[in-house]
Amino acid sequence: MIRIGLLGCGRIGQVHARTLKGINIARIVAVADAIPKAAQAMADATGAELRETDAILSADDIDAVVIGTPTITHFAQIEAATQASKAIFCEKPVDMSVDNIRTLMAGIEAAGVPFFTAFNRRFDPNFAALQARLGAGEIGAVELIQITSRDPSPPPIDYIKTSGGLFRDMMIHDFDMARFLMGEEFTTLHAVGSSLVDPEIGEAGDVDTAAVTLTTASGRICLISNSRRAAYGYDQRIEVHGERGMLRAENILETSVESATAEGFKRSPTLHFFLERYEAAYAAEMKAFIAAIAAGETPTPSIRDGLQAQILADAATQSCQTGQPVAL
Amino acid sequence: MIRIGLLGCGRIGQVHARTLKGINIARIVAVADAIPKAAQAMADATGAELRETDAILSADDIDAVVIGTPTITHFAQIEAATQASKAIFCEKPVDMSVDNIRTLMAGIEAAGVPFFTAFNRRFDPNFAALQARLGAGEIGAVELIQITSRDPSPPPIDYIKTSGGLFRDMMIHDFDMARFLMGEEFTTLHAVGSSLVDPEIGEAGDVDTAAVTLTTASGRICLISNSRRAAYGYDQRIEVHGERGMLRAENILETSVESATAEGFKRSPTLHFFLERYEAAYAAEMKAFIAAIAAGETPTPSIRDGLQAQILADAATQSCQTGQPVAL
């Protein structure tokens, strides 16, 4: 039995709690949240104990911590969990500072603590199937990857202001996906971005529409485009070109119903809400984490994956501001 | 709180138990199964008491029974539950005999007991959306309905032999769907069928490939085609033509991944397993049943819906054997 301490009882903590409930070999032993009411509700829902965060991080009856707290608190919690030799599941981003992540990584690797960076999209059944088929050589060596990621609508401007910017907040998922699919590190990055969706976003110094080009040493190319707006729902597509063809993952629509009228053939919009779109991915990543630590294996994505994505996000932010490519 | 007695702890009973676990206003109080081991496993999984079927049917602490036992046992269980004024959720078919269903219906209607015939496909989110859009008049009055229903592969021949035949065992779902969508009773039926998939099925006196044409008094038409085999998975499609166009529900594929190679563009097969294909439908039908009885409303589909579908299945069996249309 893997005994879990759940740090952070907000929206994402609740998702993980639901998944953990269905995993026989795991049990949530204790929960904590800075908001007492949220923590209490989670304790009630899971039957776990309510404890202080520090108490959980050092507890003898906890094997693993699931960190779903605000990013700003990750560093201290990860340090404490590492010292207490807990397995760590941490929401992305690990930290906003690449230096901080390097510091944590050094500690984690020295201590040999299992660490999982929660890039949930790797576990989406469609993207995972695509990656497995790529890996099996179905289309030969990868030549060009195109990732499209568009939110239905922008988050509140206050969120934007503290988000670290589009590249760190939103495109970071795509950077990880690009690495996951390419299987070779990127060596150059070029980013462009602008504020076309909402002028307030531009005034806040951020962009809402952006595109990044990445290349590898062997000349493979990846294009990522992001927007904070998509009228037709949450747009999440991947297209990979290889020697012998293409593999792509299409959007998930609300229903399979199609109408045909004088206007033409009409299918549903895509699923709008990320928790619904990636429901299966959230469940699968937690199962993978628990399975890995139960088997004594190193979970993936690692903290190094978290670091690399953050390095790309920083580089993109810089490239977008300077207009110059960045060598990685 | 709706207190549930679960009769039948097999595959479908387990599906319903899982759904009930997630419904706050319902609780499984007691479970029963002819196979003690199955009953015990269910009791362990749900925390419910293990009781005899009769005891559950007459218990004071049970508000509703969920009947997922073999069809042959339904009659007696429904009679007992009716006498004990329990709300009843019953797997289809209610009974193999139309006369028996009429008898039960008389009792149920006299007693005013809530009764739900578990035609789960009405609750598939896609089919339900299609029906709602039809009802909202999106394509005007219905003119022609085409229902395609093909299993991935035939059931064991022993199952076939006691199944009542394809029309009663398999097409009954499509008969109910046809009624659900048409909104007008059928007045004529013509069926053809043959054994093309497996000669053993023909030798057992059944068909494995069949088509039925139904018409209503106002001239609307419904075509249903069934097969016990579909190499590409579970084929479940509906197409409705009306004055102003068409509404159709397409198949659900295993993944959203598409490949493009020298052979062309290839998408995944459909979901193969009915429990997976209709997972959402099974959950939604139980929620609808619980919600209706909690609200003191009459649940739908009713026992009359169960009766009508059975009448159509009987007529199709007869028409297929005689080659003659049947007036309903």
Next chain:
Amino acid sequence: MIRIGLLGCGRIGQVHARTLKGINIARIVAVADAIPKAAQAMADATGAELRETDAILSADDIDAVVIGTPTITHFAQIEAATQASKAIFCEKPVDMSVDNIRTLMAGIEAAGVPFFTAFNRRFDPNFAALQARLGAGEIGAVELIQITSRDPSPPPIDYIKTSGGLFRDMMIHDFDMARFLMGEEFTTLHAVGSSLVDPEIGEAGDVDTAAVTLTTASGRICLISNSRRAAYGYDQRIEVHGERGMLRAENILETSVESATAEGFKRSPTLHFFLERYEAAYAAEMKAFIAAIAAGETPTPSIRDGLQAQILADAATQSCQTGQPVAL
């Protein structure tokens, strides 16, 4: 050089003239039409001589006649052309009377004259590809065929009144397609039909919405559905189920443009006009006819194909009126 006499210079005659213009080994020598102006326009456009129909049918400098005149005139023209040993390309239907077709067939077969019944849809590149792949065994033996054929809107009521009815005028194409794909003659037929689109059609004694079920001696099944109305354009689909899967031909849309908005994903309506939808088919059938007679081969579809389709159309008309199946 195949020297052609073109009888009938209306819409379909013009289509054939255009095709013949592009065939190097054929030349239109003479043209005729009951309407002098139409004939003259065709003579001008093709550079062919204007002659009387009878003169063309008996001319020494004509190898083949292309008959695109009203159905009522076919019988006499085919008889004359047969006696003059011309190759004959005849628009469908050959004749409204099955007896007449039998008489013509006897003469044609006795004389050994090449005869082509212009069921153009066999030459649609998509349907032809489907049939070729079926024939190559891609999905094994055929089990069930589903043909959907819906016109964008009904023809004028005056046309309906002299058309011979939906089964002879419209579904005849589908009967031929069913035979083409099934590769086994049908032995039973059951038809239903009603007037749902336009009450005037019903008052004229015809139906505008219809469905037919056909079976073969070996138990294979074919379903055909027709409507005189489809808001989304000309609906022409075929779906064939076999041992190892399905082959289907989808509709042809006006453009490949798809929009995605808050309403969902929208593609174009289908091509509306039959001459546009089957443009390639009309060209291909004429090329096939010319190629066959140039090579001294028997062209297909034959007059026997024309006869069989007419027999099915008659049977459907009868079944729809009596409500009883017809043994063929």
Next chain:
Amino acid sequence: MIRIGLLGCGRIGQVHARTLKGINIARIVAVADAIPKAAQAMADATGAELRETDAILSADDIDAVVIGTPTITHFAQIEAATQASKAIFCEKPVDMSVDNIRTLMAGIEAAGVPFFTAFNRRFDPNFAALQARLGAGEIGAVELIQITSRDPSPPPIDYIKTSGGLFRDMMIHDFDMARFLMGEEFTTLHAVGSSLVDPEIGEAGDVDTAAVTLTTASGRICLISNSRRAAYGYDQRIEVHGERGMLRAENILETSVESATAEGFKRSPTLHFFLERYEAAYAAEMKAFIAAIAAGETPTPSIRDGLQAQILADAATQSCQTGQPVAL
């Protein structure tokens, strides 16, 4: 009647001759080609006179010249045609040198000679429909355009060596399309490219896989990706995102036939051959040219469009070589 002189009787000249044959208000009067046999064949096929190129360019009985000769000869022919006040239809690229195009443009604009740069893809019915719908405001202001253009397989290496490189030879079509759709000139360009398809292409100093990012002054973004290889056929797609949604043009497949087997659902590859894929576009561009000069209107795309596309191609070539963005 527009009297045409056709310069160049190769593959593309033959395409234009076929189109001109079907245009009533135009007539090919004279043809020329450096290869006497090709010129003679064209004269035979069209009934036009065989003349020397210079004679055509200065002839009194010629209103317009259609230039389908090798790029290297365009400059002199355009100069001569301009001096002789002929309307000019010229295959892309107008010239490999931007300076030369500027020189020609000065002459053409001074002389007021109608000039048409044959960017045929603007006339593809699908792309034209997409552009018209964009222009009509269907999705609001454009935010991001994604153009995918992949050839089925690379041209011969000898062609590559004299082609001016992928950006000038292949992507130039996409640069024009980007300008056509964006409706605002681009101000920055960044290109990456590599040789992944065929090492010989890399050894020849060219790339076979490339991606370009363009931005406008108002921050709109365009991504173009090209490859000299696509196993599944000729890949020609456009996707435009705007305020209120997306418009995209999908690929054209060989047939509308789809199979469904144990492997899944499989559709045809795309049309492989560019002359087949863009058959309608080639016809439409010539009709537009003839219609414009017949109406005394200025044809589009203009020589300025030819210039702008060449400027982008040069900039991309430079950016790809230096790794630095180019300000336009």
